[in-house]
Amino acid sequence: MPVRKFRSVEEMSQPIWRQPGDPALYRTMAALWETGTRTSRRRYPPGVHKHRSVAEMHRVQESWAADRK
Amino acid sequence: MDFERLQAVLRALEAHGVRYAIVGAVALNVHGLARFTEDLDIFVEPEQGNIARLRAALASVFDDPEIEDITAADLLGPYPAIQYVPPEGAFHLDIVTRLGEAFAFEDLQTERVPFGDITITVVTPRMLYDMKKNTVRLKDRADAELLRLRFGFEEE
Numbered sequence: 001m002p003v004r005k006f007r008s009v010e011e012m013s014q015p016i017w018r019q020p021g022d023p024a025l026y027r028t029m030a031a032l033w034e035t036g037t038r039t040s041r042r043r044y045p046p047g048v049h050k051h052r053s054v055a056e057m058h059r060v061q062e063s064w065a066a067d068r069k
Numbered sequence: 070m071d072f073e074r075l076q077a078v079l080r081a082l083e084a085h086g087v088r089y090a091i092v093g094a095v096a097l098n099v100h101g102l103a104r105f106t107e108d109l110d111i112f113v114e115p116e117q118g119n120i121a122r123l124r125a126a127l128a129s130v131f132d133d134p135e136i137e138d139i140t141a142a143d144l145l146g147p148y149p150a151i152q153y154v155p156p157e158g159a160f161h162l163d164i165v166t167r168l169g170e171a172f173a174f175e176d177l178q179t180e181r182v183p184f185g186d187i188t189i190t191v192v193t194p195r196m197l198y199d200m201k202k203n204t205v206r207l208k209d210r211a212d213a214e215l216l217r218l219r220f221g222f223e224e225e
Binding site: 017021028030037049053054058060 | 073153182215
């Protein structure tokens, strides 16, 4: 990874936007997701889970995530 | 989420002619901001043939009989939100046919965006902002703020 230089600490934490279709965007996504998956170790129960609303679906997912922490 | 699995699923949706739109964090990624997410959220057209195509697309990627349980009767009826977790791997899919009274498939503003060697359908940044800005989840509101700053949307 190349050295990146910043003029302030605030600048370091700014999100980096790339153009849609930029191969660098896909490389970053792939690397970030690979790292995130390895570190989060979450695994939801396999299968088809049906919900009466998106809010209900999110609540269930959050409870699964909490159970696995 | 497994990036290669995501590519395979999107390629299958396109190959099977599924009418869908990517929403959620993957849409944010596709619009240019790489951030970690655990799932692919798609809005699908609530139509029986389209749900059959969705099943066929998923079955072409995952060898899993459970996929047969993703039905139009549910998605067009009492269960407008279905989560599919394949037997293996770090990927899962949230399938939505309506979002309360606020958003229906026909209301979505979408665009076609290049994604590697395919072109995919994703909601526009403005639509994504509108979907995220008033939700209860903190991470959605944070995404909305990032979109607002990037695309210069007016705060309401």
